[in-house]
Amino acid sequence: MHSAEAKAYPSMTNKELLAYLHPDLFIPDLKARTKIDAIQKMVAHLVEKKYLRDGRIVLEALKTREKLGSTGIGKGVAVPHSRSTVTGALTLLFARSIEGIDYDAIDQKPVHLLFMILAPHQDKNSEYLPLLGKLVEVTRDATVRRRLLKVGDVAEVAEALEKGKSK
């Protein structure tokens, strides 16, 4: 069994997760209908805010990652993620879709909450997997998801995530 034998990845606290939030890294109402449209618009946002320069390369990496299996993890949440040569630092972008996105999620339900995580290749001991794990863990909490659907700014996003249940 892989899971029993695997090394435990370092955990992250809810507070440590909050360090990745930034007012520029929140899209309150992402207008997109499909998964690719959503990912494209999130990458474009990162380029516009100067977190990325070569959006096409990152977009390709994210689309390739989706070929492994959908990052729509169910219950209205998606966590598109990838490492890329052209990513300078671990970056988290949160986007909310009021209407919902046809994301090909594992439960086939529309996605409303999207957390895009980008990382460089050369940070194998970094926070990439812990951040990924923490976001999945926190958004399993229905109260957190409900709160995130109502937040107005990044401070409220932080408050909602901080109050999420941890294992």
Place this chain on the structure above:
Amino acid sequence: MNAQLEALIMLQDIDLMIQEMTDQDTASQMSRIGFDVNAVDNLREAREELIRKVDADLFVVYQRLMQRYPRAIVPVRNQVCLACFVKQPTKDLPTDQTVRTCQRCNRFLYYI
């Protein structure tokens, strides 16, 4: 950016993704987090498609570099290769015309 350099970077991203997802520890961690990462063959197909966009000569060099180093394409800042830390000649400033390589380690350079 030079189209060939862009294709090489995309190829490196796929190759490193395949490496990561075929690493048992990482694949196990991804599964435990809740992501299905079993369809690595789909990445290999995407890789084959991308290889068709890369010049044959550059691909040979890329493969050789990937056998020697963890990454074949490395960043350059202020004319310094951030892999071997050797300063590049100022005549080698980036243009869209050519794919630059480091004067010392010969890796492809990506200007940041």
